[in-house]
Every structure is written in C-alpha cells, then in structure tokens.
Amino acid sequence: MRSVAEVVTGHGPLTMDSLIPVLQEVQAESGYLSDGSMEEISAAIGVPVSRVYGVATFYRQFRFAPLGEHVIQVCRGTACHVKGSLSIADHLKRRLKLTSDGNSPDGKFTVVTVACLGACSIAPVVKLDGEFHGHLTIQKLDALIDEIGGDE
Amino acid sequence: MITINEREIEWVPDETVLQAALRAGIAIPHLCAFAGSPSPQAACRICMVEVEGTPRLQTSCTLPARDGMVVRTHTPRIQRARRTIVELLLASHPDDCLFCPRSGDCELARLAADLGIRGRRYAGLKKSHPLDVSSPSVIREPNKCILCGRCVAVCHSVQGVGAIDFTGRGFETRISPAFYTGLNVSGCIFCGQCIRACPTGALTEKSQGEDVIRALADPDVMVVAQVAPAVPATLMDAAEISSITEMLETLSGALRQIGFEAVFDTSFTADLTIMEEVSELLHRVKNGGALPMFTSCSPGWVRYVEVHRPEMIPYLSTCKSPQQMMGALIKECYPKQFDTKGRRIYSVSIMPCTAKKYEAQDLGDIDAVLTTREVDQLLRRFGMQFTPKGPRAPLDVPFAEATGAGRIFGGTGGVMEAAIRTAHRLITGEELKGGPKVSDARGLDQVKVFSLDVAGTQLNFAVVNGLGEVKSILHSVAQKTSPLHFVEVMTCPGGCVGGGGQPYDTDREAIKKRLHRLYEVDRKSASRLSHDNEQVKSLYKNLLDQPLGAMSHHLLHRSYLDRRKG
Numbered sequence: 279m280r281s282v283a284e285v286v287t288g289h290g291p292l293t294m295d296s297l298i299p300v301l302q303e304v305q306a307e308s309g310y311l312s313d314g315s316m317e318e319i320s321a322a323i324g325v326p327v328s329r330v331y332g333v334a335t336f337y338r339q340f341r342f343a344p345l346g347e348h349v350i351q352v353c354r355g356t357a358c359h360v361k362g363s364l365s366i367a368d369h370l371k372r373r374l375k376l377t378s379d380g381n382s383p384d385g386k387f388t389v390v391t392v393a394c395l396g397a398c399s400i401a402p403v404v405k406l407d408g409e410f411h412g413h414l415t416i417q418k419l420d421a422l423i424d425e426i427g428g429d430e
Numbered sequence: 431m432i433t434i435n436e437r438e439i440e441w442v443p444d445e446t447v448l449q450a451a452l453r454a455g456i457a458i459p460h461l462c463a464f465a466g467s468p469s470p471q472a473a474c475r476i477c478m479v480e481v482e483g484t485p486r487l488q489t490s491c492t493l494p495a496r497d498g499m500v501v502r503t504h505t506p507r508i509q510r511a512r513r514t515i516v517e518l519l520l521a522s523h524p525d526d527c528l529f530c531p532r533s534g535d536c537e538l539a540r541l542a543a544d545l546g547i548r549g550r551r552y553a554g555l556k557k558s559h560p561l562d563v564s565s566p567s568v569i570r571e572p573n574k575c576i577l578c579g580r581c582v583a584v585c586h587s588v589q590g591v592g593a594i595d596f597t598g599r600g601f602e603t604r605i606s607p608a609f610y611t612g613l614n615v616s617g618c619i620f621c622g623q624c625i626r627a628c629p630t631g632a633l634t635e636k637s638q639g640e641d642v643i644r645a646l647a648d649p650d651v652m653v654v655a656q657v658a659p660a661v662p663a664t665l666m667d668a669a670e671i672s673s674i675t676e677m678l679e680t681l682s683g684a685l686r687q688i689g690f691e692a693v694f695d696t697s698f699t700a701d702l703t704i705m706e707e708v709s710e711l712l713h714r715v716k717n718g719g720a721l722p723m724f725t726s727c728s729p730g731w732v733r734y735v736e737v738h739r740p741e742m743i744p745y746l747s748t749c750k751s752p753q754q755m756m757g758a759l760i761k762e763c764y765p766k767q768f769d770t771k772g773r774r775i776y777s778v779s780i781m782p783c784t785a786k787k788y789e790a791q792d793l794g795d796i797d798a799v800l801t802t803r804e805v806d807q808l809l810r811r812f813g814m815q816f817t818p819k820g821p822r823a824p825l826d827v828p829f830a831e832a833t834g835a836g837r838i839f840g841g842t843g844g845v846m847e848a849a850i851r852t853a854h855r856l857i858t859g860e861e862l863k864g865g866p867k868v869s870d871a872r873g874l875d876q877v878k879v880f881s882l883d884v885a886g887t888q889l890n891f892a893v894v895n896g897l898g899e900v901k902s903i904l905h906s907v908a909q910k911t912s913p914l915h916f917v918e919v920m921t922c923p924g925g926c927v928g929g930g931g932q933p934y935d936t937d938r939e940a941i942k943k944r945l946h947r948l949y950e951v952d953r954k955s956a957s958r959l960s961h962d963n964e965q966v967k968s969l970y971k972n973l974l975d976q977p978l979g980a981m982s983h984h985l986l987h988r989s990y991l992d993r994r995k996g
C-alpha cells in the first residue's frame with residue numbers, strides 16, 4: 279500500500295485540479311480517506327483542509343471510515359430498484375446494525391450502495407467481496423451472510 | 431447611459447448592473463453578493479433582473495452594465511420569482527425569530543418582509559445539525575444557515591484562513607469545518623468576519639452580556655471597564671455626537687449609570703504598547719534579533735501564526751495587546767490603590783473584536799469581553815441610549831490619558847504610524863520633520879509598503895489589513911529575503927474599525943468614516959506622541975521603571991505556543 283506522501287509525489291506539480299484524482303488514488307490504496315490523509319493532501323496541495331473535506335464529502339464515491347472485512351455492494355440502479363433493491367438495502371441496514379458510514383459495529387461488514395453494477399439481467403443484485411449474486415431474495419442474502427459469520 | 435426602471439442613469443465602466451442600480455438608489459435585493467465579498471457567485475439568484483432583448487432573467491450581481499442597456503428590476507414577474515426563492519429558503523428555516531440573536535437586526539427577516547412574505551406557503555423538512563459552541567468567540571447554528579456562502583468567501587478569500595466550507599451535498603449540505611468538528615479545533619482564528627458577513631443568526635458571537643449583568647448586581651464585586659479606540663469611533667455612526675472624546679465620555683457616563691465603577695481608555699495602553707514595542711524593535715535592530723518584527727496586538731493574527739505558521743513565532747513582538755496590558759495593570763495595581771473594601775475586581779473590556787474574547791480566555795486578567803454590538807445591547811437592557819443629552823463622565827485616572835497616537839490604533843496603519851513617531855524620536859532625539867502624520871501608513875490598501883530614512887539608516891515597513899495578503903510577506907520572511915524591519919498586521923479589513931464585533935452593517939464607507947474620526951481626534955490632540963503621555967510616564971516612574979525592564983516583562987510581555995496540529 280502506498281502512503282499518502284507517495285501518492286502525492288507521483289502526481290508532480292499539484293493544483294486544485296489534482297485534488298479529486300489524488301483523493302481517488304489515496305482511497306484506492308487504503309479503502310477510505312482518513313482525517314490524517316486529508317490533512318496531508320491539504321498541506322501538499324496548499325488548500326485549506328476544509329476545502330479538501332468539502333470536496334470529498336460532495337462526492338458519493340468517497341468513504342471516511344475503513345472498510346469492514348467483507349464489502350457488500352448493493353446495486354440501486356433502475357432495474358434493481360424495480361426488483362426491490364431498496365428492501366435489500368434496508369434489510370442489511372437492520373440486520374447488520376449499520377452506522378451512518380455503512381459499517382457494522384463489529385467491523386465485519388461494510389455496505390455501500392452503487393448506482394449500477396451493470397448486471398441488470400440478474401436484478402436485484404449485490405456484489406459480495408467482488409462476487410456477483412443475482413436474483414437475490416432476502417432469504418438468499420441472509421444465507422450468504424450466515425455463511426461468512428454475520429450472525430449474532 | 432443605462433436605463434433602469436425607465437430612469438436614465440449615468441453609465442460607469444466596470445460596474446455590474448447591481449452596482450449601478452444601488453448607486454442610483456434602486457434597491458435590488460441581493461444575498462450571496464455583498465459588500466465585503468471579493469467576487470459575486472450568482473448563487474442565490476435573488477438579484478435577478480429583466481434586460482430588454484434577453485428573454486431569461488439575469489443575475490444583476492454578475493451582469494456587467496453595458497452602455498445603452500435597458501433594465502427592469504421590480505416587474506411582477508421578477509417579484510414573483512424572488513419571492514418564491516426566499517419562500518423556499520424559509521421552508522426549512524426554523525421559526526425562531528423571537529428568540530434569535532439576530533432578532534431585530536436580521537437581513538433574512540428584512541428581506542422576507544421587503545418581499546411581502548407574510549405566511550408560509552411551503553413547509554419543508556427542518557434541518558437538525560448540532561449547535562457549535564466550542565469556540566470562545568463564534569457560535570455556529572447551522573440550522574439557521576441559508577447556504578449563501580458569504581462566510582466561506584470571506585474566510586477563504588479575504589482572510590485567507592479557510593476554516594469552514596460547504597460540506598456534504600443535497601439536503602445534507604452545510605457549512606462546517608473539516609471533519610464536522612467544532613471551530614475550536616479547526617483552523618479558525620476567531621476573527622468574526624464571517625459573523626459580519628452572515629445575513630442570518632447562523633453565525634453569532636458568544637455573548638458575555640449576561641455574565642456582566644450578573645457581576646453588576648453582585649455587591650462583592652467591583653466592575654470596571656476598558657474601551658478600545660475603535661469603539662467610540664463606531665458608536666458615533668448612530669449617535670449625534672461629533673467627537674471621539676465626547677463619545678467616550680458619554681459611553682463612560684452610561685456605563686457608570688448602570689453600575690460600572692471605573693472606565694479606562696485602552697488607548698492609554700496603546701500608548702504604553704508603543705513604548706514597549708518600539709523599544710523591542712530598536713533592541714532587535716541593534717542586536718541582530720529576528721526581523722522583521724510583526725505586531726502582536728491583533729489576536730486573530732496571533733492565533734493565525736500559532737496555528738498555521740508557528741515557525742514565524744520568533745518574529746512576533748512579545749508585547750501583549752493593549753487589552754491585555756490594561757487587563758494586567760487593572761488586576762495588578764488597581765485594587766491596591768483604589769478598592770479599599772477589598773472587593774474582587776471584575777474586568778470588562780469593550781472591543782470591536784470577537785478574537786479578543788479568545789485572547790482574554792487564553793491570557794486571563796479579563797473577565798468578560800463585550801463587542802461593540804453587545805455593549806449597545808447591554809445599555810439598551812438598562813434603557814440607556816447614546817444621546818448628546820446623556821450623562822457624561824471623564825475616564826478614570828490613572829489610565830485615562832491617551833495621545834493621538836494611541837487613538838489611531840483603532841484603524842489599519844495606526845500602530846505603524848504611532849510607532850514611527852516614537853521610534854524617530856528615540857533614535858534621533860527629534861520629532862519627524864514633516865510633522866507627525868505618516869501618510870504612507872494610511873489608506874485602505876490591503877498592503878502598504880514604504881521606507882523611511884532615519885538618521886542615515888533606511889527602515890522598511892509594511893502594513894497589512896485583512897489576513898489574505900499576509901502570505902506573500904510570510905513567504906519572503908521564510909526565504910530570508912525580506913528587506914522589511916517592521917510589519918503591522920491587523921486581522922480585519924480596515925483594522926479594528928472593521929472588526930468582527932462591529933455592527934452588522936459595517937461596510938467600506940462606514941470604515942472610512944470611522945477612520946476619519948480617528949484621524950480627526952489625532953489631529954486635534956494636544957499630544958500626538960505616545961512617549962509624551964504623562965500618565966504613561968508616571969506609570970514608568972512609579973511602577974515599571976523602563977521599557978523592557980523586569981516589571982514590564984512580568985506585566986506587559988507574553989510568550990507564544992506552537993499550536994499546529996499533529
């Protein structure tokens with residue numbers, strides 16, 4: 279994993295235009311943007327950290343808490359929505375007791391919603407640790423979670 | 431020529447339609463564009479106008495006025511559009527006007543009234559963001575924010591601090607420091623310029639009025655006040671009183687009437703500051719100390735250095751600010767001399783500044799700081815107003831006398847001018863050749879750089895007001911390429927008269943008027959040189975011995991902290 283400093287040096291001369299690409303790369307490296315990493319980015323580009331944070335919180339793609347052991351991406355595209363993805367997302371929220379950053383309190387799960395996973399033919403769909411699971415029902419989803427130990 | 435509402439108005443190049451209309455006395459409502467803002471943002475769209483030949487409504491704050499243009503500002507179509515915009519803003523606004531710190535002096539409420547909004551047509555979801563009372567100076571109430579962006583513009587572009595910004599998106603958008611923390615742990619320097627910029631009660635000062643009222647009612651406490659030089663110059667805006675000295679005596683009379691037992695003049699300690707600061711400067715020049723030396727009387731600037739540029743600490747003068755010098759003198763010497771009943775002294779300072787609240791909390795000696803806005807409220811609580819007929823009282827010895835030099839501390843360049851007058855005398859034994867006025871230090875330019883030949887040595891000076899422009903100077907100091915010897919930095923545009931604790935409607939014109947009043951009282955002062963202040967002289971004789979002496983160090987100087995995070 280590259281440090282923030284390494285990412286930043288890789289970018290050459292930095293301007294305000296570099297902010298989003300740098301944020302993306304740092305997140306790609308560590309899975310989220312920590313307060314400390316945003317402070318570092320702010321110092322490197324020479325913009326106030328309030329602006330870095332303002333830009334980062336504007337875009338849905340950025341996360342501010344580390345990822346859990348397992349990442350569940352819930353598709354909220356049109357096809358999935360029609361097939362009931364909202365109740366899937368709601369179910370996960372309740373079952374895993376997700377906090378506002380999408381993490382379960384035990385750090386095991388992170389749930390993120392995405393605009394479209396591009397697998398509309400098998401809607402509703404989630405991606406669990408990189409693997410697609412289509413034609414999903416709440417029962418199937420519960421079984422998947424039970425399997426990797428989400429019971430309590 | 432441009433035509434606005436069938437009236438022909440002289441066309442001036444480089445004006446926007448909004449500016450042209452305002453100049454002609456046509457009040458186009460506007461929110462996101464405001465006097466202190468560096469560039470209009472066309473965010474609120476309230477300033478829309480109709481331009482002949484263009485079907486769409488245009489935002490007048492960004493629309494350049496063109497010769498021959500025909501503009502209408504209040505057609506039924508525009509009025510409807512404007513009203514709807516404001517009604518939508520109000521849809522999610524709390525119904526709190528009666529209990530709001532801005533009650534009676536709120537731009538949003540005034541705007542709504544001017545547009546004839548007398549009922550709720552849209553009921554929106556109310557926001558529920560936490561109140562931020564973490565800072566000693568500024569309170570944030572994000573639920574009253576209408577996201578006009580003025581505070582952000584001021585904090586980033588005028589002050590160069592950038593402690594707050596738009597965060598989040600959609601309904602969740604709010605103005606906040608990074609990481610949704612409190613202002614106290616952000617980069618905020620507590621200058622309060624955002625308060626003055628804000629059209630609502632979303633940003634207000636942390637008021638200490640109630641504490642003062644309690645102290646006034648306490649028989650075991652002796653309440654005394656000091657008044658900063660910018661305060662009388664500002665109260666004169668609304669009072670029919672024509673000189674600073676009369677205004678001071680009227681304020682002093684009113685304060686006594688409500689229970690203050692002594693009122694001192696912070697301009698006295700401004701003179702004292704000059705004695706110490708000039709001695710320190712000459713000491714540094716002679717002994718190869720850190721140069722340029724920066725003034726340290728503006729607490730927002732001091733905090734800026736401590737939080738953002740701690741490597742610059744050695745360049746800050748070690749002098750306390752006039753407020754804190756007065757605070758120390760009151761606590762250390764006054765009770766022994768005057769309060770025979772042995773009561774506790776409660777020391778109130780009346781300041782144009784919100785950062786002074788922070789400074790008082792940080793350094794102690796002062797119990798409460800009231801801004802110009804708060805002192806006006808306090809007196810109204812007691813049914814007092816400033817009228818020429820009000821009771822007058824002289825200020826209190828031994829901290830009553832101020833020279834013209836001490837008085838001009840209230841505006842940008844004032845500390846520099848006062849310092850140069852005294853420095854010239856200390857170096858050459860003579861007064862400045864052309865009289866005490868130092869024109870180069872005056873005026874509202876953000877940076878004024880000039881030099882002066884003193885006894886064959888060229889001394890280089892800079893005066894900065896509004897922190898936005900200080901960075902280039904700090905850069906050259908860091909590179910060790912700065913030719914400067916002495917730099918005055920006042921955090922707020924215009925200096926203290928444009929401070930964050932000043933009336934909400936303070937604009938450039940008001941600042942100019944107040945500066946003019948300060949220069950007038952200086953011009954008419956019997957003494958215009960800090961070192962000629964008789965009460966300062968006797969203070970040295972009876973207590974301090976000499977500038978930079980042991981007693982001075984104990985009472986009048988301070989140290990600084992590296993407060994950079996991480």
Ligand code: SF4
Pocket residue numbers: 523524525526527528530531532533534536537538539574629630631632
């Ligand atoms: S900010 Fe203005 S409109 Fe809002 S509650 Fe306060 S006084 Fe009323």
Ligand code: SF4
Pocket residue numbers: 568584585589591592593594617618619620621622623624625
């Ligand atoms: S008080 Fe000054 S530094 Fe703090 S947020 Fe307001 S404008 Fe910015």
Ligand code: SF4
Pocket residue numbers: 574575576577578579580581582605624627628629630632633
């Ligand atoms: S806090 Fe005040 S100035 Fe800042 S965006 Fe909100 S309403 Fe505007």
Ligand code: FES
Pocket residue numbers: 459460461462463470471472473474475476477478489490491492
């Ligand atoms: S004042 Fe022109 S768009 Fe806000």
